[in-house]
Amino acid sequence: MTTQPHEHIVKSYDEEQRRLVEEIVRMGQTAVAQLEAALDVVDRRDDSAARRIVANDDSIDAAERRISQDVMRLALRGPMARDLREILAGLRIPSDIERIGDYASNVAKRSIALNASPPMPHVAGLRALGLLAAGQVRQALRAYSEDDDELALRVRENDAQLDRQYTALFRELLTYMMEDPRSITPCTHLLFMAKNLERIGDHATNIAENVWFLLHGDRPLPPRDKRDDTSTAGPA
Amino acid sequence: MTTQPHEHIVKSYDEEQRRLVEEIVRMGQTAVAQLEAALDVVDRRDDSAARRIVANDDSIDAAERRISQDVMRLALRGPMARDLREILAGLRIPSDIERIGDYASNVAKRSIALNASPPMPHVAGLRALGLLAAGQVRQALRAYSEDDDELALRVRENDAQLDRQYTALFRELLTYMMEDPRSITPCTHLLFMAKNLERIGDHATNIAENVWFLLHGDRPLPPRDKRDDTSTAGPA
Numbered sequence: 001m002t003t004q005p006h007e008h009i010v011k012s013y014d015e016e017q018r019r020l021v022e023e024i025v026r027m028g029q030t031a032v033a034q035l036e037a038a039l040d041v042v043d044r045r046d047d048s049a050a051r052r053i054v055a056n057d058d059s060i061d062a063a064e065r066r067i068s069q070d071v072m073r074l075a076l077r078g079p080m081a082r083d084l085r086e087i088l089a090g091l092r093i094p095s096d097i098e099r100i101g102d103y104a105s106n107v108a109k110r111s112i113a114l115n116a117s118p119p120m121p122h123v124a125g126l127r128a129l130g131l132l133a134a135g136q137v138r139q140a141l142r143a144y145s146e147d148d149d150e151l152a153l154r155v156r157e158n159d160a161q162l163d164r165q166y167t168a169l170f171r172e173l174l175t176y177m178m179e180d181p182r183s184i185t186p187c188t189h190l191l192f193m194a195k196n197l198e199r200i201g202d203h204a205t206n207i208a209e210n211v212w213f214l215l216h217g218d219r220p221l222p223p224r225d226k227r228d229d230t231s232t233a234g235p236a
Numbered sequence: 237m238t239t240q241p242h243e244h245i246v247k248s249y250d251e252e253q254r255r256l257v258e259e260i261v262r263m264g265q266t267a268v269a270q271l272e273a274a275l276d277v278v279d280r281r282d283d284s285a286a287r288r289i290v291a292n293d294d295s296i297d298a299a300e301r302r303i304s305q306d307v308m309r310l311a312l313r314g315p316m317a318r319d320l321r322e323i324l325a326g327l328r329i330p331s332d333i334e335r336i337g338d339y340a341s342n343v344a345k346r347s348i349a350l351n352a353s354p355p356m357p358h359v360a361g362l363r364a365l366g367l368l369a370a371g372q373v374r375q376a377l378r379a380y381s382e383d384d385d386e387l388a389l390r391v392r393e394n395d396a397q398l399d400r401q402y403t404a405l406f407r408e409l410l411t412y413m414m415e416d417p418r419s420i421t422p423c424t425h426l427l428f429m430a431k432n433l434e435r436i437g438d439h440a441t442n443i444a445e446n447v448w449f450l451l452h453g454d455r456p457l458p459p460r461d462k463r464d465d466t467s468t469a470g471p472a
Binding site for chain 1: 304305308309311320323324327328331410413414417418420421424427428431
């Protein structure tokens with residue numbers, strides 16, 4: 001016999017696996033683009049662009065559904081249990097990306113509400129926080145795409161920096177609200193927007209942890225600092 | 237040949253499938269219990285009970301990891317693609333439950349911060365919102381456990397009621413903050429706690445939608461009202 005059917009199947013399985021990783025990374029890039037667009041509309045106070053971002057979120061949701069079905073179809077014809085981790089990562093990472101897309105969309109949506117009030121000085125801090133979050137997502141996707149466990153660990157460690165910036169902004173906003181009660185409504189939106197960005201950082205960390213899991217199985221990760229201490233500590 | 241190895245495998249596959257559904261429902265009940273305990277500690281202002289709830293969240297996270305691996309192991313020995321939906325639901329529902337557990341734990345955590353301030357009258361409204369959310373999760377789990385598509389639809393529709401109560405509480409809190417700037421810090425915690433409960437309702441809806449998907453595949457669900465309009469509408 002000269003044909004090697006088994007090898008052929010294995011090869012196309014690997015190709016399909018690779019195609020799926022690429023599709024997941026593309027899905028992630030769409031989510032990051034949505035986030036960056038959301039940060040822009042906050043700056044530009046552009047309601048109609050914000051509505052477009054909110055509408056675009058459907059395509060991320062659709063991608064997650066499509067990818068999870070493709071991953072499962074692949075799993076069901078897969079050679080064996082050694083692919084378990086690959087499959088689980090292929091389901092969990094799109095789910096994190098889908099949530100990142102939701103948060104980006106919510107930032108855009110709240111920017112519309114924010115535009116009903118005069119411009120706020122804290123938008124700059126929000127933007128800095130958002131760009132940090134976008135960078136974390138990009139790095140996590142790169143770690144996934146390139147099987148880079150060290151980069152994954154770095155993403156996980158850098159989340160503490162994002163949390164510190166979030167906590168600082170949170171406290172600044174509270175102080176501002178106390179000084180000027182008229183700022184309470186817009187500041188509340190900014191609080192939720194900041195929280196969304198902090199959550200995006202957590203999902204970037206989840207992606208990074210899934211990359212670690214993919215590469216090293218259940219080998220435990222070192223313990224890490226708590227993520228958001230605004231829920232236990234009051235403002236300065 | 238008298239032995240029927242294939243039938244035997246199919247039967248134990250179904251049994252294992254059933255065992256997993258039960259384990260997922262148990263995981264869900266733990267999350268609801270955590271939520272109810274979190275609502276209680278808000279009322280009782282009991283910091284040490286709150287810390288216990290936060291610590292318990294680890295067991296929900298561990299259950300999700302264990303279940304998702306069991307679901308995948310089952311998938312990999314599964315008869316065929318007809319089980320695709322079952323498997324996907326078996327991965328997605330625990331992921332929603334895991335998030336519900338996180339939100340419950342965060343409500344407990346914020347109650348500790350809240351206890352640094354004098355008691356707030358809005359705690360009653362928060363509790364009502366939380367009990368509604370807990371009811372929604374219970375119903376969604378029952379729909380999953382009993383393959384009840386009508387109950388799943390009802391859960392999805394009832395989410396609008398939870399959103400209305402959330403929006404009312406949100407506006408009440410904003411008004412209160414404007415009237416008394418000293419209430420801003422505790423009210424901010426209450427805002428986030430209320431938001432957590434509203435998100436729990438969304439995850440109950442996700443579970444209900446996964447039950448629909450499990451029973452009817454991609455047959456579309458009727459469109460539904462938006463979930464949270466505090467991000468577009470200011471307070472009354």
